[in-house]
Amino acid sequence: NVSLEHLLVLKSFSFIAFLIFTSVVSLICFSPGEIVVNEVNFVRKCINAEGSQDDLWGKLICTNFKVSFIPQDAPLKQLSHLLFGEHDIPLTCLEQVVTVNDTKGKKKVLGSNKKLKFNPTELILYSKDLRIIRFCFDQAGPESAKKVCLAIAHYSHPADLQLLFGFEYQGRRYHECKGERVKGATPRGGIHTPIFDRPSDWDREIKRTGASEWRVCAINEGYAISSSLPEYAVVPVSLADQDLKNYSVFFLDNRIPLWCWNHPNGSALVRMANICDPLQQRKIEQKIFTAITKSHPQRCDVIKLDLDKFLPNIQDIQAAFVKIRQICVIDAFEESEERWLSSIENSRWIEHVRAFLKFSADVIFHLDGNNISVVLQEEEDRDLNCVVSSLAQLMLDPHYRSIIGFQSLVQKEWVMAGHRFLDRCNHLNKSDKEESPLFMLFLDCVWQMMNQYPAAFEFTEAYLTVLSDSMWIPLFSTFLFNSSKQRAQYFMDFAKNKAIPQGEDHVVYFPPVWNWSQQFSNKDLTLFNNPMYVGKGAACVQNGEVKTFKRTKMVDGVP
Template sequence: MFSVKPTKPTFRSYLPPVQTDVKKTIESPPKKVEPKLLQAGEIVVNEVNFVRKCLSADSSQEGLWGKLICTNFKVSFIPTDPPSEQKSHLSHLLLGLHDIPLTCLEQVVTVNDTKGKKKVLGSNQKLKFNPTELILYCKDLRIIRFCFVEAGPESAKKVCLAIAHYSHPADLPLLFGFEYQGRRYHDSKGQRVNDRGGLRTPIFDRPSDWDREIKRTGASEWRVCSINENYAISPSLPEHIVVPVSLADQDLKQNSIYFMNQRIPVWCWNHPNGSALVRMASIADPLQQRRIDQRFIPAITKSHPQRSEVIRSDLDKCLPNIQDLQSAFIKIRHICVIDSFEESEERWLSSIENTRWLEYVRAFLKHSAEMVYLLDGKNTSVILQEEEDRDLNCVVSSLVQLMLDPHYRSLVGFQSLVQKEWVMAGHRFLDRCNHLKKNDKDESPLFMLFLDCVWQVMNQYPAAFEFTETYLTVLSDSMWIPLFSTFLFNSPKQRAQYLMDFAKNKAIPQGEDQLVYFPPVWDWSQQYSTADQTLFNNPMFVGKGAACVQNGEVKTFRRTKKTYSATVRGTHASLRNGQKGGEDSLARRGSLLSELKPDFSLVKDESPSERFFRDWFSRPADQQSLLIPLLIPSHLALWKLYFLRWVPEACIFKGGPITAYHKLSQLVDEIEILQSHLRQYKGTRESGSTQLPGLSGPFSSQRRMYFKASSLQDPPSPPDFLTSSFPFTPSGNLCRRSTYGTPISKFLNGARIWLSTETLDNDP
């Protein structure tokens, strides 16, 4: 029988009772956490409380606690106790620090630790277990992990299924951008001041944009043609194209049927020497090759002042295909983001090399440089040919123009280049970005490869570009924000059709400009404040009118119109557009006809192209002229800001290129302040005023640099928030290990332990 009488406690405490404050023991009610939603159509689909955002691979370590929310636009995590804000990252106007657009999600993975189960979720799938973790793999290379240990199991399951469902839209109009822009149009109807919102970047959807480009490049033997109006000829070409003057519209229509997708040869750019860059699709019927050559090649030849030959380059035969590029990108992403640094760091560089990504970057830069030689050095027109003229041609044509024309190295010029050679040329952004996640076989990082190639050239010639690598990275991120028309469609025709239906559904007046109700990405004020946009400005940029010092005297460098670097050419330097001017009084700088330096003497059996490149590299590069990148392996590098910005282990505190950018920005800002003071001082002297100018005034709000000039009170060291990942922050992204140290440091630590053990054992 068990006694029901309770036993008397025998434990006796010898510590005084803890004095507690009754008021303090009463827990304050939890803070109400509310999502920050966009006014134009964003709604909460599902949410779950008591979620922990993991900051390391160790689940036992502390993270951020808060609420996880799925809307029809993004996945949002709202910390219960957000850390104090500091200016350590770009502040996106439409996305918070812990927000992820649904189109940015690559994979949605649910995990149950207790049952050892893991599942990749797709649309309309069932989940048979209650998830304890959610891992989000993002297309911008972030990895985000949430734990549901304290959350309700059913709520956690519902929010996971909602994220998976809304990140796999069934059709393009279901992307949030269509709802957002429709409401934004009606909400801001009274605020628009002109038909294109003050956009400076040409869109090339009107003949006037092409006319200006023809005049800018001096392509007098080419004309704007509108035979594809309403996409009557080709469904993937723009409505307005540029063709040789000598070709009639009827000839173009009759011969278009012989090209893949009816993509006839179209003009891209003209060199001052008269040679043209042209792109085209392959000929569908090889038996018609001779017929096509007889019609188009003579017309392109006639457009050249010297009637030079035309060279065709088949990119499908000499460059990697889109599947190779996708495979290489997946491998390098895996090494940079997913693999454990602790396990792979001893062979990390060789692993990067084995992905072949940098090899492919080099291949595209090398082929583009060869096309530059043909246009600039050999004075011949070039036709870039690809099967469909919508992938490899976009990369090479853009790189060739970037190397040859300094206009495209300005911010507006670069944006017009992307608009002209990618968006309006019919690059399949919808398929290549896989926004609808329907066909992984069509996905390929062509545009990302192009941006990496641009960064390689920028890394070698930093003063030649008006924009920064921050701008390139932000541009790549914008591909995954479905609010702008630039990266959403496969062709101009598809864009026009969807936006026409969109305008009808949203009661937008007929005839309204599509740029007004569904704008492109080029208006950066939609995403960033004016202050944050100054991070796009390169303090080292040597633009038109840049000052230089010669013999102690400040002079202004002004590049004369149509003057490119003098290199070995087949025609005289004064021969331009078929008209010979006065004889040069001096031999051309860098010409083999002039006196050569002993270090650059002629090499026996040297080809003309080798002589061209040797001659160019023998001279200091003119930042406002032709640029040719060095392509030996030691000059190509991993684009760290893009590939490693979210990796905490790779983040260098107060280090990296940003430290130089910080000092240069301060120096440029100080120079511009002094210049402003001098102008004001000169004005006060002329007006007879005795008042000295101050820093306050309109100039203080128009400063171009993100980092302002420092005062004597400022510390000499960089700000504490500067890291090699700036202006991005790896905080809040998955860290794969909690201990730092290289294998050599571990070896030394082990050696010390071994030595101390041996000493103890041998101690008498």
């Protein structure tokens, strides 16, 4: 483990590999609503695989939120994280819980309803953030060891989303912090990041990008049209609401095409799902594309790019991630560097990262170079489109390379666009078939660009690492749900169960992750800021040469 201060200087060829070396340290702490479920004393935490001289002795605790290990003699470190200790891991971050009995040669993968017929001598926790944590029960009571293992397995596999600790925690915080909210101490979204849950957020984005021929549409208010779209979306001015309603029935899940961004030259970036009826496809596309063409000052053409044909699917991405995880956590660094790098290459993860960067560069070529609008099409418009649309905007718009801009980009293109965070992160450990690290792939792509243009981004590697870790903390609304509608439904039930007045802004009592003060002190938050950042649209220095972060030509498929 290393401190936050060290995160800025650690380098690696991949963001995934970077995550293996980094973690946030802090004191052991318990949150409001957190209770101890089970515990066992005289546990040995294995630190070094080669020997036991560095191992720590202490108490292993399972709460309704996390697995905690409290060392007996280890000195307390400077507080860095307000929710977790140095030896803590949230239950939602656990990928697999394995118990071992060395004397009997038995090994068992535990789930929520699994029974354990032997007393474990060792517990191995495989985490989703690429760590393996081992505990040995040499001196611990066998029955106590068995009970704590079963508790960890049970609480890491909740049967329902509302059983996640976040619902208990945020309810407690709501009532405890009522006085602070009255004084206006809780900003909406944290450091004023737009949530895009109301028309005003979209209006500001239209004005910021100069998209004068586009308007905010409210036909999905109350989720009347589509269960996976936000209540408000941006559409061409020339398309009437009734026309959009008529067209919506031909799209998968009634997902009408969504405006993402406008280039200063007038070309627009749009995303849409597949059209279900092949007989109506050409007719509907022609009407949609005509409306997009009318929104362009020069009435330029529209090009449609089918992502399903040219990019790896979610199963390919998950398979590559599983391979890279196995390489990184199982005796990975005992191999030679050359062999390890070769194994990483064979996993195809880096190949997938390159494919998305290259495809995004092609999108930029059309938007910026050819001055034509681009429609990104994907079957459901909820996975690959999120990655490509975000990368294209990040490459072209300096605003999104600031911290607030980047957070608004994720909020707009991932959260509100209906990316299935609940399924893709597999928070409930129910379906491995739906799991796929699309957001992790996106962060790796961003990391690659940051290393090419270190002065073009306001945020740092520490920020990306913390954002990645936050996916596994079930306290914020950002990464917990599959859609805005699902989020609203759970918020309604949550408010009713916790006696929260009807009509109060849900962001206040179940905030997005962008309210970083819930996790870090102001001092630590300064580590999110890149000291080399030269400001929006300014030139940056790379390898001793002054360059601008604007695509002029393709170099190996990367702008």
